[in-house]
Amino acid sequence: MSTTGTTPWHPEIASAIIDELKTKPGALLPILHALQDRFGHIHSDAVALIARALQTTRAEVHGVISFYHHFRTEQPGRHVVEICRAEACQAQGARALEAHAKSALGIDYAQTSDDRTVTLEPVYCLGNCACGPSVRVGDDIHAFVTPESFDELIDDLKTEQLELK
């Protein structure tokens, strides 16, 4: 089961990542992806490094980061749990699942549970639309998720963390 990038922020690692990608045409998105995959989020100090490497302004880099739903500027919980909110999953009970998930975890979208296990995010379609409601955890996708199976999924994520400790 994949987890979010957890390398602590390190400007030298970041600079190396940026240097490797900066000559690609249209390098900004590949750089942002690589940084987020590594560190779990785009650290505020990364913005100046990227702007310098790509000879653009920090405002421009900020603008791009905030335009795209995927990029985050704060470290998420160990697992990002994305619930599909789109129509095909709605037809299969996604609205009830969303409500359940929020109350079971005691958080809203874009928030992280107190124990930092889970950050909850909305997503608009995972391409698993014949078997909704669908939920993505890391790179794993789950089908026909019910409130009960959602709870089991969260329990698994929590116990996995206990086992690691």
Next chain:
Amino acid sequence: MSTRIYIPSDTTAKSLGADRLAMQMAVVAAERGVDIEIVRNGTRGLYWLEPLIEVDTAEGRIGFGPVKSKDLDTLFDAEFWQGKQEHPLALGLVEEIPYLKRQQRLTFSRAGVIDPLSLDDYRAHSGYQGLAKALEMSAQGIIDEVKASGLRGRGGAAFPTGIKWQTVLDAPAEQKYIVCNADEGDSGTFADRLVMECDPFMLIEGMTISGLGVGATQGYIYLRSEYPLAFETLNNAIATAYDNNLLGENILGSGRRFDLEVRMGAGAYICGEETSLLESLEGKRGLVRAKPPLPAIVGLFGKPTVVNNVLSLAAVPFILDQGAQAYAYCGMGRSRGTLPFQLAGNVKQGGLVELAFGPSLRELMFDFGGGTRNGRPLRAVQVGGPLGAYLPESQWDTALDYEAFAGEGAVLGHGGVVMFDDSVDMSEQARFSMEFCVAESCGKCTPCRIGSTRGVEVIDRIRAGENREANLELLSDLCETMVDGSLCAMGGMTPFPVQSAMKHFGEDFAQPAKTEMEVA
């Protein structure tokens, strides 16, 4: 000799436990001393049967599904690996399953049949024969073939692909690009994903042919970040293609060049719109560009660029290999060839249904889909993604054809069909359409950006029973403003589902919405 067993490996099969099943099957087989070879195929797209495992026999491939871990012991007891069909999950010859047999699989003929990453498999099933022919042809010859096939863009707008290519061929430039739109943002669609996860070489071949046709040497696949498995599969296939001189500077010794790279999107629906996509590829915010100039003339980095959907490009190898007429032979009117429909939502037999244009929506939903999954009456169907209209029963006999749908004020779009039972609240669906537009608007024009926010508020008031008549009128006006005053179809078509919900399901706007207490 060991028996070959196929276990699917696409995202949906995995979401239903296919990986664990493959692992456990290997263990059980070893314990029982049964000699099997497990091959991970893509998927046939018969999702209600997944995980659908197939046993290779002299008569053909015998299917069993849907298989769960707990079925393994009884399957082995029944000697399923010998092709014996005593087990209750036995489905007979997979190719004879009516759902599959009644399709016209031109683009998806290999999906679920081959190992997606085996170039040998791909070649053994007509792969790279289209490219071989294209390498013998002139650029104009390639484009004439695509024109004659009648292929129209499968991304939504249904623009003739050959004409777009002609524009790029005719635009003089040192550098041109082929961009594959793999943003597949529409809810209810997964055909692009299936191409990429189950038959990636087909897309690579199609893009290479397109490059030869218009004179482009660089291609990009712009892939949504919600598709991590497709990303991995494409990158593996591209590496194999480079290793075998199928990409790079000297394709099959022809001296022709084509390079290809996958770029990941970042969770923005609007980046499926072609000019927003190009901005994103250039490393910018995905703000929609005004047209003209067309991307075919001023596209990526200002150069002439083909932007085509995955399915449009994936249809090209067949057209070059089998000839334009073989493709154009299928279909009706100006809708030539096949469209891979996707049955989703509350559907009993969901999955991929590739059909020649022409049958009715009803046939698709009932003869293939089998009605709703939970057995309740079907009430509303959204075709063509979040910007597509909701169709009531009176419109279900419409033929699956671009023009027939347009005549009903609806769209086929990318072929997604999302089914809802009678518990659906259409004012809530209309609200979602507006809410989605708020979340995904690029923000460039006011009717889209502000209009959608107002739309949510007005629908909330209607649902609360406040000044219903006046607010319904306001909502109608708002929809018209959005249709008339938006730069692209995001703002321009968001009203379609809203207006269709008001028109055909007016009763859902006529009484106060159910409170959560009542629903529960």
